[in-house]
Amino acid sequence: MHKKAKVLLCSMGTSFMLGGCSGMINSNNYQKNEQTKDTQAAPSEETRISVQDYTGEGYALPYGRVTDEIADKNLAQIVEAATSFFKEKYKTDVTVHNVVGAKDGATVFVESKGEPHFYTYAVVPIDEVAKKVWTERIWADEFQVENAIKGGLYSMIFKEEFNQLDDYFDSLAAEGQITGKTYEAIQNVGGKGFSTPYYFISMRSKEAAIQPVYDLFMRNPDESAENLRKAFEDNSFSAENLFINIQLFMADPNAKPDNKLFDRIIKDLEEMTSIPRGSYSFVLNDNFIDKQSSSGMGDNSLDLTNDIIKD
Incomplete structure (x- = not known):
């Protein structure tokens, strides 16, 4: 049922405590920090x-070989625990x-059904020694999930x-010069909140x-988009606190x-x-991505120095 893509969650710009994350996605440096850790081999032509x-x-994930095997044998139990956890808590x-097994x-990488749409984990x-999966102790980084x-x-x-x-990026892609990540990559190396290929x-x-919108949603998950929009406090919005992180790739492998x-x-x-308000960062990469870090950043990547601010 689940394709077992091996995922380096450290490439999400977060740090691990228990095979999970303790860092916060809170700056436009997020995608610039998609670097391999000491436990991973350095990027090479073989990994691109x-x-x-x-x-x-x-x-x-680092130190995840044994736990990955244990997780495989208890996959149905883990899936049930994760779906129940997000339904009950969020x-x-x-x-x-x-x-994916980790230390x-x-x-557990998940995608929400319907709206609001997001990816998280x-x-x-x-317990490696007892080979026991503690599904009753399932947890998530609250900031990460709420952010998503x-x-x-x-x-x-x-x-x-x-x-x-989205129409703008689709039109760019239709010209044949740029492309984005596949949806399979977003799903399997997910956890980045609201994400598109671009x-x-x-x-x-x-x-x-956005906080009153979140509070209203948690009180009533079936609240209409119209009422959720009314809860948004426009006067409190700061573009410098919300980031739209753009990462594009050249479509031609030789470009x-x-x-x-x-x-x-x-x-x-x-x-x-007419595009959303926020701080826009932008990186244009060549056609390749590193399998060990999920990062397309390379020596030849073009990186916007100062964000484009849309108030």
Whole structure:
């Protein structure tokens, strides 16, 4: 049922406590921090794959070989625990896409069903000696999950603006020069909140405008998008607290990141007035992604120095 892509969650810009994460997605440096850790081999030509072919295959969490085998043998139990956990604690039905062994536990990657749409993860502790899976102790980093839900809510209540942004990237991709990550990669190396092939949303904890929306959703998960939008406090919004992190790839495996295309996209984003508010970071990579870190960043990547601010 679940494709066992080996996933390096450290590539999400987070740190691990128990096969899970303790860091916060709270800055536009998030995607710039997608670096391999000391426990991983350095990127090489052998670990690079065309982004169009990348599904998350080839990833492993540090010290997860034994727990991965234990998780495989208890997969149904873990999936049941994860779906129950998110339904009970976060009022959300989820699909489990991937379960990956890590130090002292297994990380469970999930995607919400319907809206608000987001990706996140939970952690199930595992006793390697007793070969026991402690599903009753399943947990998740609250900031990470809340951040993911808030990003999904933000895209939900500003759907028209996000449709404009999505249409722009789709039109760029249709020209044949750029592409994004596959949906399989997003699902299997997920946990980044609201994500598309071209960008993902992250925000600081002090972003206040979305908090009443989140509170209303938690009180009533069936609340209409219209009422959720009314709860958004426009006067409290700060673009410097909400990040739309864009990462594009050249579609041609033989192409290097193109400076003219890079400048054109920046100009387009600066001139667009109907896209969502926030701070836009932007990286244009070549066609390849590193299987060990889920990062497309390389020596030739073009990286926007200062965010594009949309207030």
